[in-house]
Amino acid sequence: MIKEQFREINRKFVEKYEKIDDSKEFYEFMAKPIRQSFRVNTLKIDVKSVVERLSEEFELERVPWCKEGFFVYGEGITKTPEFALGLIFMQEASSMIPPVVMDLKENLFVLDMAAAPGAKTTQISQYMNNTGCVIANDVKYSRLNILISNVQKYGCINVVVTEKDGRYFGRFRDTFDRVLLDAPCSNVGMIRKNYKYLKLWRQMEVEALSRLQKSLILAAYKALKPKGVLVYSTCTLDPEENEEVIDYLLYNTDAKLEKIKLPVKSTEPILEFNGKRYSEEVKKCLRIHPQDNDTEGFFVAKVVKP
Numbered sequence: 001m002i003k004e005q006f007r008e009i010n011r012k013f014v015e016k017y018e019k020i021d022d023s024k025e026f027y028e029f030m031a032k033p034i035r036q037s038f039r040v041n042t043l044k045i046d047v048k049s050v051v052e053r054l055s056e057e058f059e060l061e062r063v064p065w066c067k068e069g070f071f072v073y074g075e076g077i078t079k080t081p082e083f084a085l086g087l088i089f090m091q092e093a094s095s096m097i098p099p100v101v102m103d104l105k106e107n108l109f110v111l112d113m114a115a116a117p118g119a120k121t122t123q124i125s126q127y128m129n130n131t132g133c134v135i136a137n138d139v140k141y142s143r144l145n146i147l148i149s150n151v152q153k154y155g156c157i158n159v160v161v162t163e164k165d166g167r168y169f170g171r172f173r174d175t176f177d178r179v180l181l182d183a184p185c186s187n188v189g190m191i192r193k194n195y196k197y198l199k200l201w202r203q204m205e206v207e208a209l210s211r212l213q214k215s216l217i218l219a220a221y222k223a224l225k226p227k228g229v230l231v232y233s234t235c236t237l238d239p240e241e242n243e244e245v246i247d248y249l250l251y252n253t254d255a256k257l258e259k260i261k262l263p264v265k266s267t268e269p270i271l272e273f274n275g276k277r278y279s280e281e282v283k284k285c286l287r288i289h290p291q292d293n294d295t296e297g298f299f300v301a302k303v304v305k306p
């Protein structure tokens with residue numbers, strides 16, 4: 001049984017996840033290899049042309065919640081000229097959601113607080129049609145090369161890359177029209193991609209990340225303009241890194257949550273965990289378990305500033 005295999009690798013993980021999702025499907029999908037998907041880069045080409053050409057070689061299936069997104073079946077998509085030329089970006093389907101719900105349009109001032117390697121930065125730039133300005137920031141010098149090379153490869157001329165701790169941006173009060181905090185997290189959603197994330201998972205690390213995420217989201221909210229939109233996302237399923245972070249923001253600021261309406265299946269957000277009760281408002285967040293849509297596990301919250 002898959003759960004028992006998981007237990008052999010990381011007993012504490014299974015003990016905790018018995019309280020989050022103990023279904024057979026959860027473990028089945030956690031062990032199943034992830035489907036490949038890509039997003040068409042409409043800064044360089046239209047969706048129809050790419051789909052027509054790639055359909056000669058691959059079976060494609062639309063991602064229901066992202067009109068430029070496709071699942072791809074068959075080997076070799078990263079060996080195609082489309083990939084080499086930056087016409088498609090290999091991106092996990094659930095990770096396409098945050099830019100889709102940011103209400104992006106031309107000429108906005110946007111902060112992508114934790115941006116490397118740039119999947120969402122390039123998607124944001126694309127939705128702004130290369131206008132306005134996107135500050136794509138990451139704290140890790142070693143990850144900036146890949147961020148910069150993706151920005152160049154995908155033809156994003158409205159992006160400026162910075163190397164700061166995300167909390168630095170809190171000083172720019174009421175500045176950005178949109179902020180994305182795609183936070184560093186314990187990567188439980190990525191276990192499907194690589195079992196190393198199961199081996200590496202530690203509750204102590206989850207708690208440390210939760211503290212970091214709370215300070216990052218507070219800075220992100222400070223930097224947001226009134227009437228602006230802040231999107232918070234993680235690719236993990238631990239409530240301390242998801243609902244608890246959003247509950248913390250709601251408790252400490254005047255932030256409001258907006259319900260995310262997309263054609264995507266989801267799991268009820270968690271309202272109470274280990275004796276901590278969260279605001280009922282967190283019901284508006286999107287908690288995606290791997291079996292919901294056969295994707296990575298993912299969490300998204302859409303916040304607005306009055």
Ligand SMILES: C[S@@+](CC[C@H](N)C(=O)[O-])C[C@H]1O[C@@H](n2cnc3c(N)ncnc32)[C@H](O)[C@@H]1O
Pocket residue numbers: 113114115116117118119120121137138139140143164165166167182183184185
């Ligand atoms: C989930 S990844 C971001 C993925 C990226 N948004 C994308 O779509 O390609 C989280 C990122 O947060 C960065 N990070 C970690 N701590 C940070 C901090 N204090 N401030 C800013 N970025 C941070 C990591 O280096 C990592 O690149």
